[in-house]
Amino acid sequence: MGVNVLDKLVTGHKWNNVFYGTTTRYMAGVSEPPFDSFNLGLHCGDNPEHAQANRALLNAALPNSPIWLNQVHGTEVLDADRPFDYPAKADAAVTTCDKKVLAIMTADCLPVVLADEEGTIVGAAHAGWRGLQAGILERTVDLMRSKKPNAHFKAWIGPAISQKVFEVGAEVYDAFVSQNSNLAPFFEPGVVNKYFANLSGIANMKLKQIGVNMVEESNECTYLDKQRYFSYRRENPTGRIVTLVWKGV
Known part of the structure; x- marks a missing residue:
């Protein structure tokens, strides 16, 4: 697969000093049905060796191994600039470090990536309806603002159930x-x-209410597009896609 995997990610408008995008299910992986073929989840029923092999293929194209989170549909946000126990129990992460790769795993929930206009800080959040309602996006932006008080932030909402x-x-x-x-x-x-x-629309509005005025929605549906995405609602068990973001490209 090599570095060309990055060219196959679903992404949005190009951001200054930031790379982001979402994997798809039929990248050249090794998982067998119903996890075919590029499943990256270790706890969804797939053969762990297959999922690890897919992660190794992904890692080969990245500047560093992703920071995998123990996602629990909560509102904890990891400050990845500070020491933490791995894997952190959190549903979002933020970093100002170059080439530190944040990762959000989904199979219908919203993956949301954020950055400032200068590309000096990035964030990534897992927003199912519970986390979205409870404030995971607001808490992610709060942490980013605490690090960059005068920054103007933008967001991309990745593939999710429509x-x-x-x-x-x-x-x-x-x-x-x-x-x-x-x-x-x-x-x-x-x-x-x-x-x-409309989870994506709710996320868009919530972001704008807290001053993130540049929001792009992917408008990709994980449930309807079986050729590109895993969907927990469409079929269970199923695999997981991953949304990645890092700065310092």
Whole structure:
């Protein structure tokens, strides 16, 4: 696979001094169905040796091995500039160090990457609906602002489940709308007590509410695009894609 793996990542607009992107499932990996072929998750049911081999293929194209997180759908943000126990129990990470690779693993949840305009700090967050509602994006930006108080931040929202196939119960609608009534338009009513939620749109609005005004949505759906992405809602067990970001390119 070599360094060409980076050319195959799903990404957005080019950022100054920052590289970011998301892997896809049919990169040249070794995992067998239903994890075929480039699964990077170690705890999703795949043969661990296959997942490790895929990680080794990815690592060969990166400036450093990724900082893998123990993601728990929470709101802890790792300050990767400081010493930490590995793997850190967190759902986001931030660094100002060159070529320190942050990684977020998903199979429907939102991967969100952030950076300042000068490319002096980067962040990455795992935002399922629970983490998104509880403030994982706000906490990530808070940590970035504590390190770069005068910076202007931008964000890219990577491949995730889209509104047309993400059906949730009334408890999810209530959790968001009771917190902020302006989020109601991101829920399309379905059958009784069911809604179709636009997580990417909610993330976009939440980011802009805290001053991250440059937000790009990938508009890639993990559920609908089986040729490119794993989807936990579409098939379980399934593999995991990874969204990467680092500065100092």
